[in-house]
Amino acid sequence: MIHGGLRSGALPLLVLLSVALSSGVQGCSAGNRSSLDASSLATRSVEAARRGQRLALDERERWLLKQLFGASLDVERVTLVHGAIMSEGAPRTVENEIHLPKDKPVEDPTFRRSMKHVVLLAHEATHVWQFQTRGLVYAADALANQGHAYATTGDRSQAYRYALDETTSFAALNAEQQGRLVEDYVRLVLYGAPPRGLTNADVLGLETFRARVEAELKAHVNPAFVSLEGAVARAIMSGESPPPATAP
Numbered sequence: 001m002i003h004g005g006l007r008s009g010a011l012p013l014l015v016l017l018s019v020a021l022s023s024g025v026q027g028c029s030a031g032n033r034s035s036l037d038a039s040s041l042a043t044r045s046v047e048a049a050r051r052g053q054r055l056a057l058d059e060r061e062r063w064l065l066k067q068l069f070g071a072s073l074d075v076e077r078v079t080l081v082h083g084a085i086m087s088e089g090a091p092r093t094v095e096n097e098i099h100l101p102k103d104k105p106v107e108d109p110t111f112r113r114s115m116k117h118v119v120l121l122a123h124e125a126t127h128v129w130q131f132q133t134r135g136l137v138y139a140a141d142a143l144a145n146q147g148h149a150y151a152t153t154g155d156r157s158q159a160y161r162y163a164l165d166e167t168t169s170f171a172a173l174n175a176e177q178q179g180r181l182v183e184d185y186v187r188l189v190l191y192g193a194p195p196r197g198l199t200n201a202d203v204l205g206l207e208t209f210r211a212r213v214e215a216e217l218k219a220h221v222n223p224a225f226v227s228l229e230g231a232v233a234r235a236i237m238s239g240e241s242p243p244p245a246t247a248p
Contacts, residue, residue: 002112010229053084054080055079055081056079057075057080058112063244066223068217070221070225072133075131077128080097083102088101091120093135098128098129110131115190122186125182126183127142129171141174141175160196160197162180163200164198164212164213168216169220181197181212182217185213185227189233190237192230214227
């Protein structure tokens with residue numbers, strides 16, 4: 001998804017204008033050298049704005065993703081990108097990069113250990129897993145299903161909703177449903193929060209939901225998957241306890 005429209009295009013212009021004004025205040029007596037310096041600074045500023053702040057996963061994030069995805073996800077290739085032009089609007093995943101807007105301050109350790117960040121990471125890391133295992137088809141799948149949901153219901157978020165029963169296969173879910181299911185599992189097990197995307201929670205029940213998700217993750221994502229111990233995982237992700245020295 002590309003959001004932001006004029007906003008993202010306006011950012012480089014504002015940077016250039018700021019640099020130009022700054023040069024004017026400094027005075028024009030430096031001549032060509034000042035112009036060259038300003039031009040170089042503008043180029044670097046625009047490039048920095050385009051790229052944003054790039055952060056590797058920390059040890060807790062790597063631990064959680066290894067628990068969920070096992071060897072099927074190369075966590076060392078996952079990068080968090082904060083505040084880049086492409087990161088404006090809703091969070092999105094582009095190949096191995098998880099783009100987060102400015103209201104998701106991942107450079108702040110407190111935010112990094114919050115439920116809001118952890119469940120978002122679980123969702124977006126599912127898209128990285130989709131890319132690493134299936135290529136860019138995940139992006140086309142996500143866009144197509146969001147477009148269909150918007151065309152038929154007026155609400156693209158309907159593409160994230162799913163029902164779960166004994167016949168549901170993780171592999172049969174669309175890209176956004178898979179991301180929401182993994183997110184919902186983390187929400188429930190670590191934080192005791194109800195699933196956001198599950199449409200038949202009243203019929204299924206939360207314990208059955210957890211068991212079904214764990215069976216599907218083991219069958220389709222991580223053959224070595226072991227049920228998460230909620231209190232232990234929550235303590236690790238909140239920073240109260242360190243992750244094990246060697247993750248399984």
